[in-house]
Amino acid sequence: MGDDINIDSEIQTQTQTQNSQVEWSQNTPSFIPNIWGRLYPTRPSLNGQNCWKNKPPGYYDLIQAEFSLGRSFSCTYVIRKEMVNENIIKNISKQHFILKRDLSEPLCPAIITDLSHNGTFVNGILVGKGNSRILDDNDVISVSHQSMKIFVFKDLFKNEQDQVPREISKKYYISRLLGQGACGIVKLVYDKIKCTKYAMKIIKKSRLTNGQFNNLNDPKKIMNEINIMKALKHPCVISTEEVMDTRDTVYIILELMQGGELFDRISKQHRLTEQLTRFLFRQMVLAVKYLHSQGITHRDLKPENVLLESKDERTLVKITDFGMSKFVGEDSFMKTMCGTPLYLAPEVLMANGQRCYGPQVDVWSLGVILFVCVTGYLPFSTEHRFTTLKDQIVKGQYCTSLSQWRKISVQGKHLIGRMLTVQPERRITLDEILNHPWMQDEDVIISVNKLLSNTTQMKLFSELTISSTSTSVLDQENSNSDGVTVKLAATGKRALSDSSNSSEPNPKKLKLAIEERNNNDSSSTNSYCSGE
Numbered sequence: 001m002g003d004d005i006n007i008d009s010e011i012q013t014q015t016q017t018q019n020s021q022v023e024w025s026q027n028t029p030s031f032i033p034n035i036w037g038r039l040y041p042t043r044p045s046l047n048g049q050n051c052w053k054n055k056p057p058g059y060y061d062l063i064q065a066e067f068s069l070g071r072s073f074s075c076t077y078v079i080r081k082e083m084v085n086e087n088i089i090k091n092i093s094k095q096h097f098i099l100k101r102d103l104s105e106p107l108c109p110a111i112i113t114d115l116s117h118n119g120t121f122v123n124g125i126l127v128g129k130g131n132s133r134i135l136d137d138n139d140v141i142s143v144s145h146q147s148m149k150i151f152v153f154k155d156l157f158k159n160e161q162d163q164v165p166r167e168i169s170k171k172y173y174i175s176r177l178l179g180q181g182a183c184g185i186v187k188l189v190y191d192k193i194k195c196t197k198y199a200m201k202i203i204k205k206s207r208l209t210n211g212q213f214n215n216l217n218d219p220k221k222i223m224n225e226i227n228i229m230k231a232l233k234h235p236c237v238i239s240t241e242e243v244m245d246t247r248d249t250v251y252i253i254l255e256l257m258q259g260g261e262l263f264d265r266i267s268k269q270h271r272l273t274e275q276l277t278r279f280l281f282r283q284m285v286l287a288v289k290y291l292h293s294q295g296i297t298h299r300d301l302k303p304e305n306v307l308l309e310s311k312d313e314r315t316l317v318k319i320t321d322f323g324m325s326k327f328v329g330e331d332s333f334m335k336t337m338c339g340t341p342l343y344l345a346p347e348v349l350m351a352n353g354q355r356c357y358g359p360q361v362d363v364w365s366l367g368v369i370l371f372v373c374v375t376g377y378l379p380f381s382t383e384h385r386f387t388t389l390k391d392q393i394v395k396g397q398y399c400t401s402l403s404q405w406r407k408i409s410v411q412g413k414h415l416i417g418r419m420l421t422v423q424p425e426r427r428i429t430l431d432e433i434l435n436h437p438w439m440q441d442e443d444v445i446i447s448v449n450k451l452l453s454n455t456t457q458m459k460l461f462s463e464l465t466i467s468s469t470s471t472s473v474l475d476q477e478n479s480n481s482d483g484v485t486v487k488l489a490a491t492g493k494r495a496l497s498d499s500s501n502s503s504e505p506n507p508k509k510l511k512l513a514i515e516e517r518n519n520n521d522s523s524s525t526n527s528y529c530s531g532e
Contacts, residue, residue, distance in 0.1 A: 037062035039151040051084050051150045065103050070095040091118045091144035107175040110135045118144045134173045134192040201252040222250050228322045235455040236287035238320040259308030271376030278444050283317040289430045292359050301365035302343045343368045346394040346422045360424040367419025375404045396422040411438035
């Protein structure tokens with residue numbers, strides 16, 4: 001690559017127009033164009049391989065969202081016989097390749113699609129007709145043969161490729177920040193070959209100044225989460241694509257869920273209908289049942305750790321964030337005080353790190369989530385003037401706003417009460433939840449089963465992807481036809497959250513809407529119900 005071109009000094013002259021092939025330079029606009037990339041023509045290498053005749057042309061600034069190269073006059077960059085060596089002009093197609101970049105998406109990568117039978121190569125690797133891949137800074141583009149290097153691509157939208165290990169930057173294009181939390185940050189990344197999106201969780205192995213490991217970033221705790229995530233295979237549980245463990249940092253490549261967190265869905269709609277809640281909640285119960293069958297207790301279930309695949313109302317749900325999870329054998333019990341206080345089961349609060357508790361703690365947390373979904377507020381609050389949060393939970397006294405509680409069906413109230421039962425041995429089980437009358441909705445059961453079945457089938461085709469650039473490209477070759485045909489591959493692996501949220505979200509607190517509702521409904525009063 002170093003023999004092809006030296007661009008270090010040239011990149012500092014981004015605004016110069018000398019020897020530039022940019023057509024708008026003849027009629028200078030009144031605004032400064034947003035140049036997102038630049039194509040530098042290659043220079044003769046040591047072995048003498050070069051596309052260009054005589055002196056190579058000047059660099060080409062990429063401004064529009066789409067750039068095409070070929071012999072056709074419809075291309076953005078037209079290759080003529082007087083420009084390139086005779087031995088390759090006959091191998092360049094009417095449309096040889098196309099570059100696209102979604103300028104509306106921050107830090108979205110440039111994607112190259114090969115339209116030629118004779119081939120387009122990136123860094124010596126064939127893209128293949130109808131296939132696409134992501135271009136990164138300093139990638140070399142060749143046409144007709146890997147040795148026929150024509151351009152070096154310069155990405156002027158800076159990313160953070162140099163901030164991660166080479167093994168990661170070689171395979172993934174690092175994009176924007178999705179979110180951050182106590183244990184690290186999550187970034188959007190793209191697989192360079194498959195052009196699919198993933199979420200990369202970055203966890204620092206930090207220590208406290210006194211030499212003790214940070215409790216959240218303890219390497220043993222991090223590896224525990226990794227081992228759990230790698231072992232899990234269920235449509236409603238986030239899957240792990242790849243893990244890179246370095247001396248100071250762990251990088252985890254995860255599915256990308258584009259619908260955001262359940263928390264945000266509830267916050268936006270204030271409360272969910274029982275029908276929609278039943279559809280989403282059934283998936284959560286099935287996911288937790290699967291975890292328990294694998295000997296895993298989540299211990300930190302909450303709406304922030306429930307992710308949605310899409311913005312659609314009825315969408316796939318996935319459980320994430322296993323930082324607090326623990327494998328539990330037949331003779332193993334948990335004692336650690338962990339989890340989010342507002343969703344903690346009574347036995348966890350009463351254990352104080354001494355007494356034991358079991359997987360039924362997840363049922364309690366699911367009960368709190370169900371309560372929040374159908375009411376729009378939390379059943380237990382730190383803002384109560386007369387009772388502490390701990391006393392509310394250990395006594396099972398959850399707050400009910402009559403203006404909202406009376407909207408819930410009798411069966412829904414009964415299920416919440418059975419889940420928020422203080423005594424674990426009397427608390428409803430996961431199987432009993434699935435068989436509860438409130439859950440017996442034929443439409444929901446059929447829809448969920450179909451969704452999970454389709455998702456499982458899609459996993460079988462995870463290596464096939466639809467490139468966002470291929471959908472609008474036609475197969476145009478050296479024939480007389482201007483039509484272009486591109487092979488579309490099947491959708492790839494389903495997607496952590498492509499919103500401003502992460503799988504490791506900032507601590508959040510649902511707004512208690514009781515006072516507002518009371519202002520709107522003067523007849524409403526609050527009462528307290530106790531679980532069985």
